[in-house]
Amino acid sequence: xxRNIETILKSxxxxxxxxxxxxxxxxxxxxxxxxPFLLLDDFHSNNPEDYIAGFPWHPHRGIExxxxxxxxxxxxxxxxxxxxxxxxxxxxWMTGGSGIIHQEMPKGDxxxxxxxxxxxxxxxxxxxxxxxxxxxxxxxxxxVIGENNSTIRIISGEVGNTRGPxxxxxxxxxxxDVTIPSFxxxxxxxxxxxxxxxxxxxxxxxxxxxxxxxxxxxxLVIFSDGDEVTISTHDxxxxxLLISGKPIGEPVAWAGPIVMNTQEELATAxxxxxxxxxxxxxxxxxxxxxxx
Ligand code: CO
Numbered sequence: 249x250x251r252n253i254e255t256i257l258k259s260x261x262x263x264x265x266x267x268x269x270x271x272x273x274x275x276x277x278x279x280x281x282x283x284p285f286l287l288l289d290d291f292h293s294n295n296p297e298d299y300i301a302g303f304p305w306h307p308h309r310g311i312e313x314x315x316x317x318x319x320x321x322x323x324x325x326x327x328x329x330x331x332x333x334x335x336x337x338x339x340x341w342m343t344g345g346s347g348i349i350h351q352e353m354p355k356g357d358x359x360x361x362x363x364x365x366x367x368x369x370x371x372x373x374x375x376x377x378x379x380x381x382x383x384x385x386x387x388x389x390x391x392v393i394g395e396n397n398s399t400i401r402i403i404s405g406e407v408g409n410t411r412g413p414x415x416x417x418x419x420x421x422x423x424x425d426v427t428i429p430s431f432x433x434x435x436x437x438x439x440x441x442x443x444x445x446x447x448x449x450x451x452x453x454x455x456x457x458x459x460x461x462x463x464x465x466x467x468l469v470i471f472s473d474g475d476e477v478t479i480s481t482h483d484x485x486x487x488x489l490l491i492s493g494k495p496i497g498e499p500v501a502w503a504g505p506i507v508m509n510t511q512e513e514l515a516t517a518x519x520x521x522x523x524x525x526x527x528x529x530x531x532x533x534x535x536x537x538x539x540x
Contacts, residue, residue: 251444251474253456255281259290259466265303268354269293273447273468276502282443282470283495284419286311286507287367290447290466294360302353307526308344309517310375310507312368314414314423315340315352316403316489318449320361326350327527330381334363337386339403341414345370345377346528347517364447364489366423371496372509374418378529384413396432401425405492407436421493426479428453433480436490444471444492446479453486455479 257278259271273288274281293299315322315334322334326342327349334340336357342348354361370377384403390410391401402412405422414423420442427450428434438444445468446455452464455471457478463469471477479486501508506517520526 249440249474249476250457251438251471251477253459253469254472255470256463257468257470259468262289264289265306265352266301268301268303269298271466273466279500279502282445283497284369284421284493285366285443285445285491286369286500286502287365288447288468289365291354291365292362294356296356296359299354299356299361303351304353305349305351306505307347307349307517307521308342308505309347309526310344310370310513312341312343312370312418314366314368314403315342315363316366316423316425317361317363320357320363321355322363323353323355324350326381328379328381328529330383332383334383335386337389339384339389339414341382341384341404341417343370343377343380343418345374345379347520347526348379348381349527366491367507368417368419368421368493369496369500369507370418372498375508375513376528377418382414388413394434396428396434398426398428398432398434419493419496422491424490425449425487426490427485427487428479428481430481430483430485433478435476435478437476438471438474438492439494440473440475442492442494444477444490445469446471446477447489447491448486449489450487451481451484453479453481453484453488 262272270291403423404414
């Protein structure tokens with residue numbers, strides 16, 4: 249069965265971190281619409297004033313964050329002692345689990361930055377797992393040529409016999425960056441029962457063959473259930489993120505960078521953060537930075 253468009257959302261200008269101007273495709277107010285996904289931010293700017301303040305030291309618990317950089321770079325460091333630069337084409341997959349404190353500082357390339365951060369929820373059984381961190385370099389991400397000369401970068405999941413480098417994720421996720429030429433059609437199987445969405449990066453296209461209107465940049469398409477998507481183009485090339493995952497179906501208690509199942513668990517997290525016992529699994533010896 250072909251998946252049709254269930255909902256279209258336009259990303260909303262939002263200020264995050266220490267004053268970063270970004271576009272939010274979905275977030276707190278859309279819960280539980282995109283279960284197992286919680287948030288998708290599109291940070292795209294040619295003006296350093298929009299992003300240079302970055303995301304100084306802050307905690308995460310109960311979620312995984314996936315950062316994918318298209319232009320410019322993001323410098324990061326965390327309470328597990330990881331440090332590095334996510335460069336153009338790279339992906340950082342961070343499992344906050346029981347708690348991680350990190351900072352993420354965007355750096356422009358000739359002034360411009362472009363990237364995405366996706367938050368994937370963790371089920372209650374794994375919210376307090378040992379944090380994990382994976383950095384995937386641009387050249388480790390396979391790009392396959394599909395039918396009609398579509399190109400598919402596989403960050404996570406499997407296309408044909410090619411598997412993406414991000415594996416052993418707690419929630420089963422497929423994360424693809426797809427480009428299709430003008431006047432072509434792209435078909436892709438997505439497991440029935442999984443939540444699936446597309447976010448347009450460049451150009452415009454048709455995500456539902458019964459819908460006459462094309463959908464362009466900064467728009468999110470949420471698909472109805474089914475086992476296949478059919479996406480087509482007219483005179484423009486189309487690039488989009490195509491992401492799907494298995495819903496968790498649990499209550500969501502969310503405050504800032506921490507997402508748990510109950511208000512009590514949230515209160516505990518913030519209390520631990522204040523009294524310095526937030527980090528459970530760390531080689532980091534310095535005291536966490538106070539965010540109050
Ligand atoms: Co963060």
